[in-house]
Amino acid sequence: MSKVSLIITIVKKGWGDKVLEASIKAGAGGATVLMGRGVGIHEKQTILGIPIEPEKEIVLSVIDSAKSEEILDACVEACKLEEPGAGIAFVVPVEKVVGIAHLMGEGDEGSVE
Numbered sequence: 001m002s003k004v005s006l007i008i009t010i011v012k013k014g015w016g017d018k019v020l021e022a023s024i025k026a027g028a029g030g031a032t033v034l035m036g037r038g039v040g041i042h043e044k045q046t047i048l049g050i051p052i053e054p055e056k057e058i059v060l061s062v063i064d065s066a067k068s069e070e071i072l073d074a075c076v077e078a079c080k081l082e083e084p085g086a087g088i089a090f091v092v093p094v095e096k097v098v099g100i101a102h103l104m105g106e107g108d109e110g111s112v113e
Contacts, residue, residue, distance in 0.1 A: 003064075003066075003094075004065055004094045005068045005091050005092065006061070006062055006091070006093075007023065007061045007075065007090070008060055008091075008092065009059040010088050011059070011086070012055075013054070013055040013057055015057060017033075018078045020059060022079075023061050025074060027067040032060045033058070034057070036057070056087075075089050
């Protein structure tokens with residue numbers, strides 16, 4: 001059984017598709033895109049003194065751990081995440097997961113422990 005990881009990428013609204021396309025091209029099987037909001041050090045904007053909380057897209061992709069570096073690099077390049085305020089991406093190990101038959105080899109039932 002292969003190990004799996006979760007790549008979490010948080011970018012500006014409208015950039016989730018760029019992350020999704022780059023990660024799939026680099027070997028991810030897909031992803032889930034969620035909407036969110038938040039404020040980072042480079043995003044302190046106001047209108048009439050009222051703080052604006054910029055909308056974000058959060059892309060979650062469960063991947064084979066062996067591909068994590070390649071997929072993360074593709075996301076960083078596609079969204080220029082090394083530039084201040086562009087977003088953030090990180091990889092976390094997944095201890096248990098169910099429903100990822102597409103990542104499992106033949107004979108596995110789609111779960112990892």
